[in-house]
Amino acid sequence: MIDKLLLKMRRRDDVSAEEETILRAAVSDVREVAADVTVVRADVDLHVSTVLIDGLMCRYKDLGNGERQITELHVPGDFVDLHSFPLKRLDHNVMSLVPSRIALVPHDRILAITETQPHLTRLLWFMTTLDAAIHREWQLSLGRRTSLARVAHVLCELQMRLDIVGLADGMTYRLPLTQVDLAECLGLTPIHVNRTLRELRSQGLVTFRSKLVSIDNYGGLKRIAEFNPDYLYLDKRPR
Amino acid sequence: MARFFFDVINGTGLVEDDEGQDLPGLSAARDVAIEGARSIIKEDVLMGFIDLSGRVEVRDADRQTVLTIPFHDAVELRGLDAGAAS
Numbered sequence: 001m002i003d004k005l006l007l008k009m010r011r012r013d014d015v016s017a018e019e020e021t022i023l024r025a026a027v028s029d030v031r032e033v034a035a036d037v038t039v040v041r042a043d044v045d046l047h048v049s050t051v052l053i054d055g056l057m058c059r060y061k062d063l064g065n066g067e068r069q070i071t072e073l074h075v076p077g078d079f080v081d082l083h084s085f086p087l088k089r090l091d092h093n094v095m096s097l098v099p100s101r102i103a104l105v106p107h108d109r110i111l112a113i114t115e116t117q118p119h120l121t122r123l124l125w126f127m128t129t130l131d132a133a134i135h136r137e138w139q140l141s142l143g144r145r146t147s148l149a150r151v152a153h154v155l156c157e158l159q160m161r162l163d164i165v166g167l168a169d170g171m172t173y174r175l176p177l178t179q180v181d182l183a184e185c186l187g188l189t190p191i192h193v194n195r196t197l198r199e200l201r202s203q204g205l206v207t208f209r210s211k212l213v214s215i216d217n218y219g220g221l222k223r224i225a226e227f228n229p230d231y232l233y234l235d236k237r238p239r
Numbered sequence: 240m241a242r243f244f245f246d247v248i249n250g251t252g253l254v255e256d257d258e259g260q261d262l263p264g265l266s267a268a269r270d271v272a273i274e275g276a277r278s279i280i281k282e283d284v285l286m287g288f289i290d291l292s293g294r295v296e297v298r299d300a301d302r303q304t305v306l307t308i309p310f311h312d313a314v315e316l317r318g319l320d321a322g323a324a325s
Binding site for chain 1: 245247254256258260271274275277278282285
């Protein structure tokens with residue numbers, strides 16, 4: 001059920017059999033959610049956190065004029081609002097972008113982990129700090145990268161994050177995002193995203209068609225994006 | 240809601256939209272087209288030029304063109320004669 005979360009953790013550190021059992025037992029419920037459902041709403045008191053099992057979700061914030069910024073995409077294995085455990089409420093919403101399956105982990109079970117499992121607690125802490133690192137990289141994209149580099153960068157990032165949880169077939173992966181979704185991630189317009197994707201394709205770097213991303217020239221795409229995966233902390237070491 | 244497709248034709252050729260967007264009507268489609276044109280012009284400005292020769296063609300679900308927004312209609316030009324005046 002939370003196998004992809006374990007894959008994500010074990011890429012960065014060992015997880016003992018006991019820790020795995022405890023983490024699996026922390027799940028109280030599994031739910032299916034339709035596409036475009038706000039699963040966690042900002043400014044609401046929260047008593048559970050959510051692990052994405054299947055599908056695609058995002059964190060987002062809206063302005064009064066309806067403009068939306070997606071601040072992070074979530075792939076299966078992500079503990080999408082683990083930070084709601086210490087925060088108790090969120091300053092942003094979390095929604096499903098496609099039909100998704102989620103596991104719910106009550107905060108009292110996370111509390112029990114923090115009181116009895118110091119290493120597992122540090123791994124959970126690592127997960128939220130990793131989200132912060134991804135936010136910083138997106139900030140760099142939104143503030144400074146060209147549109148070409150922004151699109152290239154998010155496509156490199158998703159290849160890496162999906163590969164960790166076994167959802168990339170080498171340089172090819174399924175990405176059920178619309179141009180509108182991508183525009184909301186990248187601070188661009190859908191028309192601009194379409195034009196930028198066409199530019200990347202015509203340079204022989206990457207093709208995104210029928211919800212499938214095929215990276216044709218990874219070296220070239222990384223160069224344009226200035227993609228350096230160090231911010232994803234992929235080294236396995238005691239945490 | 241109706242489906243609209245937004246093709247861009249400019250100096251670099253035709254960029255066809257094969258995905259489209261669901262929008263309440265033609266007026267919303269016009270807003271999307273204008274915003275899209277402006278976003279492309281904005282990127283050009285950052286690279287040091289403005290090319291207003293392009294256009295956004297809006298097609299409906301039957302792929303018929305229902306609206307054309309030339310880039311020069313998406314922005315108001317001011318101060319063009321400032322150089323000559325000085």
